[in-house]
Amino acid sequence: MTIDFTMSAAQKAIQVKARTFSESVLASSIHDADSELDLISAFVKRKSAYIEAYRQGIATAMLPSAYGGAGLSCLDFTIATEEISAIDPGFACTVLCNGFGLMPIVWYGDEAQKRRFVRAATSDPDEQYLAAWTAAEPSGEPQATTISENPLAATGIGLTATLRGDHYVLNGRKKWSSGAGWDGLGSNSQIVIARTGREIGYMRGLSAIVVERGTEGVTCGFASDGVSRKPTDALIEFNNAEVPVENLLRATESRGDVVINRNFAWFGPVAAIAAAGVARAAYEVALRLSKRYSGRSIPLITQFGNVGYVLGEVAAKIESARYFAWRAADYLDKHEDHAEILGAMCKLNVTEIMFDCVFKCMQIVGAHNAERQYSFTRNLHDAALLPIFDAGNMTMQRRRVEGVLAADGFNPRGAMDDEPIYVQRMTGSG
Incomplete structure (x- = not known):
């Protein structure tokens, strides 16, 4: 049997659906959005296209069908993404951020969390739900750098989540949250990487917590330098923000x-x-x-x-x-x-x-x-x-x-032989 690069009928239908949406709906919003100097306003001008993408199941396509998503595989989602990106990759990023902010719940959340958070994302009556991924922090924060500057030595996470009774109290700042919402006040939900443990060194002591829109003590803004004002550059501040303990993804505790x-x-x-x-x-x-x-x-x-x-x-x-x-x-x-x-x-x-x-x-x-x-x-x-x-x-x-x-056990032919190459923990010095 030869290696077949031909799309199945179902995948071809996904491609056609994404292409039709992109060329007939999304393309019409680009002219007005691109002429807008303020990038937040430009983002909002794509809102009608996003609502249509939500209605068609494109905005939540990567989520399991058991929780209201389209249940697309990564390959299927990749096929659709090319068609959207050929028209407007910024819009594709908006959809992708839903995956960034919700797939960790699919992977590591318990059943109650999946029903609560993922189902909310796919059943929004306003058809405009946005999720976000919030991990990196501003340079110069206490114990902080950006994850991308040194992923092996994440003493770079300064946001703390202290357990007090039935809540975690979050204090610190995050930069480059992947979504500021349609009004600049934050996404409906965001996955936040916070330090819940006392361990220092590499990535130990980090956990993933779901923070919902409207949580008291959470504010969303943008850097004062004015260099970039993209909706994906939100600066999130946590000032004694109380998040229910059940929002912690337990399977990620000290495994952020x-x-x-x-x-x-x-x-x-x-x-x-x-x-x-x-x-x-x-x-x-x-x-x-x-x-x-x-x-x-x-x-x-x-x-x-x-x-x-x-x-x-x-x-x-x-x-x-x-x-x-x-x-x-x-x-x-x-x-x-x-x-x-x-x-x-x-x-x-x-x-x-x-x-x-x-x-x-x-x-x-x-x-x-x-x-x-x-x-x-x-x-x-x-x-x-x-x-x-x-x-x-x-x-x-x-x-x-x-x-x-x-790694000592790395097989240089692993990918070619389709073997699993898992990284259980980030290791290294620094």
Whole structure:
């Protein structure tokens, strides 16, 4: 039997559904959103598209059907993500954040927590539920750095969760929460990584806690430097915020590193396919223009050999990127959403290569790439962002790969042989 890269009928239907939504609903919201200078306002202008995505089950597609989600596998979700990202990867990120903020409950929550939190996400009467992932902290915090700066020595988590009776009392700050909500006041729920234990060193003493919107003592804002005001750059402050003890994901107690590692591994192929979607959009524009535009020469520019060579190279890289993302997603599905090394390698390889593809397409289009109709300004921004996005390539992702490779029992043919390569704890010095 040969290795089959053909989508099943069900997967093709998922692709068509995502493509139809993206081209008929999402695309119409981009012009107004992109013309908005304030990025929070731009985010809100996509709200109607999000509500439609919620109604169609796209916004909660990654959640199990037993709790009201679409029950898509990681591979299925990856297929859908490419179609959305080809139109607007920022919107794909909004949907992805629901996975970031809810999949840890699916993995580590008890039955009551799954019914309470995941079911709430899929049965919102307002059809606009947003979840968030809140792990990193501002530099300079007591005992704090960002996780991506040193994932192996997470004395970098300064947010404390102190048990007092039937509540945890949270104190500290978080940066880069993956969602500020539609009004800038916070998402409906967020998974927060906090220090519940006294252990210092590596990731010991960390746990995952669900913090709900409206919790007293929790405020959401943005850095005062004004450099970035994306909804995914929310600064969350916890001032004696009381969270019920039943919001702690018990299976994560003093194992917060496992949650961080697994979440970013799950993110790997999705980020990769998002980059492929962005590059695909740029490639299709460059190809179309090259067949219609002659510049100051008589023949169309596509007839110049170097243009065809570059476009052919870009097309090949996009194809290989897609298959790597599919493979990593398939591996996640086969190994209980664990792909700590394959997910990292996929994100590293694909996001950096796709940035180069977008830049090459811009060189072909030349001075015209600044015109709004071609969307190259947005494509370049998105392609540049993905390599440094959650679990940045130069820090956390490369450190993860290095750490796995250095393990005594690592099998260099493990991925090829489809063997499980699990990382139970983050280890290392520092």
